Amino acid sequence: MAVEKHHWPLAVFVLYSATMKSLVKMPPGYPQLLRDLKEKIRSAQVKAALSVNHELIKLYWEIGKMIVDKQKNEKWGAGFIGKLAQDLQNNFPGTEGFSKSNVFRIKAFYLNRRAVLHKHQFWMEVKRGMAKPLTPRRGWRIAE
Numbered sequence: 001m002a003v004e005k006h007h008w009p010l011a012v013f014v015l016y017s018a019t020m021k022s023l024v025k026m027p028p029g030y031p032q033l034l035r036d037l038k039e040k041i042r043s044a045q046v047k048a049a050l051s052v053n054h055e056l057i058k059l060y061w062e063i064g065k066m067i068v069d070k071q072k073n074e075k076w077g078a079g080f081i082g083k084l085a086q087d088l089q090n091n092f093p094g095t096e097g098f099s100k101s102n103v104f105r106i107k108a109f110y111l112n113r114r115a116v117l118h119k120h121q122f123w124m125e126v127k128r129g130m131a132k133p134l135t136p137r138r139g140w141r142i143a144e
Contacts, residue, residue, distance in 0.1 A: 064110020067103070081107070 067084075070076045081103050088098035 060106045060109055061113065063103075064107045065114075067107045068110060 067081065070080075071078070082100045085098055085100040085103040088103070089095075092098065
């Protein structure tokens with residue numbers, strides 16, 4: 001008598017294997033271990049994302065500052081930004097964020113945040129008593 005061979009599709013085998021795995025009895029501490037590991041993994045993912053965001057903000061600040069410095073100190077116009085964007089895209093293929101409009105946004109980000117930072121620093125000096133009034137009508141100056 002010949003033994004009949006069954007050629008089951010791979011999907012049936014995978015489904016059967018997955019079902020059998022769930023039937024394996026786990027030790028009592030396993031659910032807590034799984035919860036702890038999931039928490040650690042999620043925490044690490046959040047920290048990694050925050051770290052990447054922090055580095056990108058620093059990068060955008062530095063790019064914006066370099067553009068503003070070139071335009072101010074070396075009298076470069078805005079025309080070079082399009083060429084710069086194209087060169088950055090060519091040198092970093094697959095990296096998003098360096099289109100001409102984004103490079104203009106990076107410059108605007110720098111200018112905006114720089115202005116906010118200066119205001120914040122000024123008011124911190126006022127709070128610490130290091131800013132002295134020029135006259136009641138003319139505003140304040142940082143004490144030297």
